Amino acid sequence: MNYTLTQIPERTAKPRHSGFTMVMDKGLSIRQAEDLLSTSADYIDIIKLGWATSFVTPNLQEKLDVYAAAGIPVYFGGTLFEAFVVRKQFDDYRRLLDKYKMTYAEVSDGSIEMDPDDKCEYIRQLATQVTVLSEVGSKDEAKIIPPYKWIKLMQAELQAGAWKVIGEAREGGNVGLFRSSGEVRQGLVEEILTQVPFESIIWEAPQKAQQVWFVKLLGANVNLGNIAPHEVIPLETIRLGLRGDTFTHFLNQSEL
Amino acid sequence: MNYTLTQIPERTAKPRHSGFTMVMDKGLSIRQAEDLLSTSADYIDIIKLGWATSFVTPNLQEKLDVYAAAGIPVYFGGTLFEAFVVRKQFDDYRRLLDKYKMTYAEVSDGSIEMDPDDKCEYIRQLATQVTVLSEVGSKDEAKIIPPYKWIKLMQAELQAGAWKVIGEAREGGNVGLFRSSGEVRQGLVEEILTQVPFESIIWEAPQKAQQVWFVKLLGANVNLGNIAPHEVIPLETIRLGLRGDTFTHFLNQSEL
């Protein structure tokens, strides 16, 4: 840190299991990736190459190398897994992970119908090869999953071998955990937290108000995902109580 | 492509007449322009220097050189044409196009009142010098043009020598083809398509939901414009059915 302030909440250090920030790269150039790392490498725990953008980006291997050199793991968005599965090319997907020496992979069913048992079987198989993140929630805003089912799915997927489960929100933050307005489904989040350990969940929260809501509820070291590259520094200040939105949250109230 | 997936819609190749992507540069630096090309050159068919931003950007010639080296044509936004015309400096505009060796130009009347015959005359004159794109639609959200008139104007402008006609939406996607909420004027688009050839139209569609709507209606190879630099890769995945929004659109339904 560039200077000293009292009453700054303590942040976890890498490798983080809580206080984790997952960033979405949806097509950065090599220089843009380097720029991101130059300001934010310490605050980024993992990078997702959004949905199937890796199919069309010409700089894939070079970008993987840039992130690897910074010690930050990368994974392909779950939509890519689904794109292979829906085409009955799951074995090709496994070979793809090997080809690019991926150490993480996401299993999701945001765009397709998948039997929960089948999903868990994919998790089990991939967990022999990589660290698995599994995602719960549909990308279809009309498809509302009730809280008890979120919990059941998350528990089963962790049980099947997922390292962490991700709560779906998309790049926009307007489905899954959130209403189409971006408003948090507070009851859903609170009910999930009664049954699933805090540190096992990554909450996709691309909008500032969503990040603020989670930091206020769960503290500086909540796991957040789908953070845009240019929002990593702002998010870090929200976690530390150094932006207006959380400014007084971590202060010793008796001293104010 | 970095790997192989079945059932990916076929895309047209450059020089494209359909499946065309027009990107808006509203003041990129040289390095940012290079970054854009490094990830997206294959997917960009033409670049518009938004409205009259070319007046105030200090790097104009250098940027034109960067785009030229990538083989991507560039044109000045129609507002610049209008700025010259409204000042009775049309001859200066023609000299400007020569000075910068521009091979494309836009004729529009989004910010001024112009008689349709006069507009066609400008198209005719400029078509002797460059390839002309003409734009239909007002930037004034209160000025609603009925569908039959859109069609009449588009047909007359193509007849006068425009290579393609552009449907107005602005950078924001909230006028012309769209309501102020960004919602597509579906009846307008569908009526236009009954009379004007699909490949003669470029639809300005800066918002993701608008791009998705057009790809679902007209397929992977619809012509789209006013795409922000960082949305070219995402748009390409939408065209290919590799983002949630169009994920099942191109799949063989009987195999699902």
Place this chain on the structure above:
Amino acid sequence: MNYTLTQIPERTAKPRHSGFTMVMDKGLSIRQAEDLLSTSADYIDIIKLGWATSFVTPNLQEKLDVYAAAGIPVYFGGTLFEAFVVRKQFDDYRRLLDKYKMTYAEVSDGSIEMDPDDKCEYIRQLATQVTVLSEVGSKDEAKIIPPYKWIKLMQAELQAGAWKVIGEAREGGNVGLFRSSGEVRQGLVEEILTQVPFESIIWEAPQKAQQVWFVKLLGANVNLGNIAPHEVIPLETIRLGLRGDTFTHFLNQSEL
């Protein structure tokens, strides 16, 4: 300028007291800062390192050097001042300004309660060390300050030694001068202008419609702040009547 157009409003030149553009840097990398300067240095009068982002950016000294080399002053967002004050570390803040050789500082009370006399005392003290910008308005959208009080505070703060006063809007443009929808509190602005000199105020106006509103009311040379880096070129065209929104505003109407 790259070419000549008649009827372009005259812009002030640096060092500007009106027609001033303040840009918000909320975590740019060194290269991104260089990119910004390469296109926009002539149009940027001062750069704010947004709120307390300077706490977590690893490139602080280097970035200050880049901006200094371009002759553009920089200051820390007011939230940083407040973070020190609320922790009773005001002396540390003064040392921090010296350590980084800052020549400007902001005094604000957007996130904390502060007695107006105390705020003026901070202004007086800091004015012996740096040029002071003071900000009026709360970051809390529920806290509405009536116009007469804005005026009283602005006058007192200028009297205490503030070089200019800033009207609060945040990065989003949805508090202070604006309703949560982003709409300008027109009556507030107009009433302030009856009592506080035009050139003593910097209006935070991050949204395009807000910038347009101020340029239409106060002309090309209104002082505007919280401009995002990629909006500096677009703003300059709005000031010059070269974007649709202000296109006819500066034209000699009798010639149209």
